[in-house]
Amino acid sequence: MAHEIILEICHWSRHKYLYRRADLISIAQKALVYCNRPKRSVIISMMICDDNDITRLNQIWRKKNGPTDVLAFPAAPVPGPGPELLGDIAISFETVMRRQQDDRVAARREIRLLFCHGMLHLLGMDHETDADRAAMQKAQAHILGIPEEDAWIADDVH
Numbered sequence: 001m002a003h004e005i006i007l008e009i010c011h012w013s014r015h016k017y018l019y020r021r022a023d024l025i026s027i028a029q030k031a032l033v034y035c036n037r038p039k040r041s042v043i044i045s046m047m048i049c050d051d052n053d054i055t056r057l058n059q060i061w062r063k064k065n066g067p068t069d070v071l072a073f074p075a076a077p078v079p080g081p082g083p084e085l086l087g088d089i090a091i092s093f094e095t096v097m098r099r100q101q102d103d104r105v106a107a108r109r110e111i112r113l114l115f116c117h118g119m120l121h122l123l124g125m126d127h128e129t130d131a132d133r134a135a136m137q138k139a140q141a142h143i144l145g146i147p148e149e150d151a152w153i154a155d156d157v158h
Helices: 021-034 051-062 093-099 104-122 132-142
Strands: 007-013 042-047 068-076 084-092
Touching: 007 021, 021 042, 021 104, 021 132, 042 051, 042 093, 042 104, 051 068, 051 084, 051 093, 068 104, 084 093, 084 104, 093 104, 104 132
Parallel strands: 007 042, 042 084
Antiparallel strands: 068 084
């Protein structure tokens, strides 16, 4: 039995058609398996936005000025039956498109990587130390089926 994934997407970006819901659900499924999560229904909320929105979130929650590519907000555990709320992922499509110089194919790849990155944060992974970063990069490569050297954003703005 696979995890049932409820993915709620709020799309506020002016950039459209850069992801497939089925791809994101598949990534979420693989991340849950990779992190050995019990098979349970989960809810993930995703906000697709542009730089103004993510800059505001970055200032409020991380006390950093300027846009970033992805932010993840794990939910506090709630005991009891029903789906588990994992948390929220925000991705700035404007940042992605700028970094990828409006190359939509490259932007789609990066969005899958950023969603995977956000999922791993929701599942408790982080990259505060070199060892944690290496583990997260390895996880992203495994989940996405890409080489490890391609499984990290070079300028690491998140």
